[in-house]
Amino acid sequence: MRAPEMAPLLSARGLRLAFGGVKAADGIDLDVLPGEFLAIIGPNGAGKTTFINMTTGYLKPQGGSIAYQGQSILGLKPRAIVRRGIGRSFQLPQLFTEHTVLENATLAIAARAGLWSPWRRLLRPEWQEEAEALLERFGLLGVAHARADALNEGARKLADIAMAAALEPRLLLMDEPTSGVAAAEKMKVVETLVRVLRETGVTAVFVEHDMDVVARFADRVAVWSQGRIAALGPPAEVLADPRVRREVIGIETHA
Numbered sequence: 001m002r003a004p005e006m007a008p009l010l011s012a013r014g015l016r017l018a019f020g021g022v023k024a025a026d027g028i029d030l031d032v033l034p035g036e037f038l039a040i041i042g043p044n045g046a047g048k049t050t051f052i053n054m055t056t057g058y059l060k061p062q063g064g065s066i067a068y069q070g071q072s073i074l075g076l077k078p079r080a081i082v083r084r085g086i087g088r089s090f091q092l093p094q095l096f097t098e099h100t101v102l103e104n105a106t107l108a109i110a111a112r113a114g115l116w117s118p119w120r121r122l123l124r125p126e127w128q129e130e131a132e133a134l135l136e137r138f139g140l141l142g143v144a145h146a147r148a149d150a151l152n153e154g155a156r157k158l159a160d161i162a163m164a165a166a167l168e169p170r171l172l173l174m175d176e177p178t179s180g181v182a183a184a185e186k187m188k189v190v191e192t193l194v195r196v197l198r199e200t201g202v203t204a205v206f207v208e209h210d211m212d213v214v215a216r217f218a219d220r221v222a223v224w225s226q227g228r229i230a231a232l233g234p235p236a237e238v239l240a241d242p243r244v245r246r247e248v249i250g251i252e253t254h255a
């Protein structure tokens, strides 16, 4: 799956962005390969969200390049980037809280239709059918008629990712998909989203603080440190690195 000759889906080179004196990106080089699940770990303020923001058009880097499927996406607006096939979910779910889960899903599907055509009609029955199928894949059909603000955090996170998936991205960037989810629920949430994304052939980049999740679900892990990538490789290798354990995971090692 990850042969060296495989062309990257996303390719970032030399990304730089400073906020005043803070170097949030200080020369980021990263290839994301088709089909992989790449975890981003690192301490608070290391620049993980900044990378996602630059890749999805929310922030413009001051230097460097980002190519998606071999074409530069630098300077494109978020909407244009979504249209190219890059989706994202946020650390805090972006649902319409006073609407039901099904209404949220139907709106997401309608939004996708709106991305492709200059005209829009009112909600169509086939969008609702598609929304139901989407919720079923994410195990959310049982809460389809619940208001989004009535969901527990695990279901809310899944619903938010389902909305991003409704736009049919080929690459999905997720900022802390398990933050705020109770420990007992966490693995189930990740299992569900990984299963759905793998079934639909979506490549994923996700920021994660739970090392058990990273060890179990990531094909590779990139360690962010002060706007740079300090280590990159398979979780078994990277998570065993004494410097990563000390500086990122907070475990003292005597190696």
Ligand SMILES: Nc1ncnc2c1ncn2[C@@H]1O[C@H](COP(=O)(O)OP(=O)(O)OP(=O)(O)O)[C@@H](O)[C@H]1O
Residues within 6 Å of the ligand: 019, 022, 023, 024, 042, 043, 044, 045, 046, 047, 048, 049, 050, 051, 224
């Ligand atoms: N829009 C902004 N304006 C000013 N400073 C910013 C902005 N966005 C990020 N920063 C700063 O850039 C640095 C990197 O922030 P970023 O949110 O990317 O870190 P992070 O690794 O995602 O952290 P966390 O794990 O806490 O979410 C931080 O020092 C942050 O305060």
